[in-house]
Amino acid sequence: MKRHKDILERLAKEKHLEVLELCEILDVSAVTIRKDLKFLEQKGLLYRTHGGASLENPYINERTVLDKEKISVEEKNGIAQLAASKIVENDTIMIASGTTVQALSKFIKPKNKLTVITSSLNVVLNLINDKNIEILQLGGYIRHSSASVIGNYAEYILKNVSCSKLFLGVDGIDLDYGLSTTNLEEAELNKKMLSAAQKVIILADSSKFGKKSFARICNLSQVNEIITDKGISSSVRKKLEEKDIKVTIVN
Structure with a gap:
């Protein structure tokens, strides 16, 4: 069917x-589109998500930082370099764990x-x-998979500090579900x-x-930028901006 071909393209x-x-x-109607997506998912051609469809499984499984480092390397470095330009003189910043924020630490030259x-232990090694x-x-x-710390000790320290910016990496961004990661303790931190x-x-x-x-x-209401x-779709970008989130795209 031509409509199915158009959807996949x-x-x-x-x-x-x-x-x-x-x-x-x-x-066509939403009912028709949902039927199309259900049919295409049954054929193994896409994954249905809440309110849409994706070519990739929307549910993330945990992978090690070494595995993640090999994925989208050029994109991550571009994002990291642009993020580094947001740091100002005599700043106080926080860097969480993850390969993209870890890449950020390579471009910080105050x-x-x-x-x-x-x-993140790897961030420390890059800056030390x-x-x-x-x-x-x-x-x-220490979480071995991410080479980062979790737990009550880290959370206690954060009660007594403040910073101008938090650079946070995540495993998933969903317009309704918000930001998510694969580990419950890391999410709490x-x-x-x-x-x-x-x-x-x-x-x-x-x-x-x-x-x-x-x-x-x-949820996304806590995100500034x-x-x-x-590669971000125009529709997702528009919806994020409607939520007053600044979307900065690396060229």
Whole structure:
């Protein structure tokens, strides 16, 4: 059927499509589109998501930081480099765990003092030789898969600190479910980080949109800005901006 072909061709370009968007493009009802998506999912050609469809499984399984480092490397480095430009003189920032925020630490070259609060061991290793950077390493149990700390000790420290910006990496960004990650304890730590930051900046390549994982971090109302690559669909970008979230795209 031509309509099925059109859906799959558009999905290959956009990565994620909304039902209402397809209704407008193809000039058919939502009932018809949902039937089309159900049929195509049964054929193994796409995954249905809440209110739309994706070419990739929207549910994320945990992978190690070494595995994640090999995925979307160019996009992550572009996002990280742009994020580094957001850091100002004598700033105090927080960097969470994850490969994209870990990449950020490679591009941080302050001319004056910078204070960095982080849960990531790899971020510390990237910054430790720069004498202009004062590092507060959060303590606690080590998650081997992410090379980062979790637990009550780290959460306790965050009750007593504040920062201008939190650079947060996530496993999934869903318009309804919000931000999510694969580990419940990491999600709890991320929530405490949100409370300690004046501004929340999400670093996420476009593959993260339309996906959700086991542990929910927060809804999108707590996000100020998302830095991503040009693979983000125009419809998702528009909906994020309607929620007063600044979407910055790396060229």
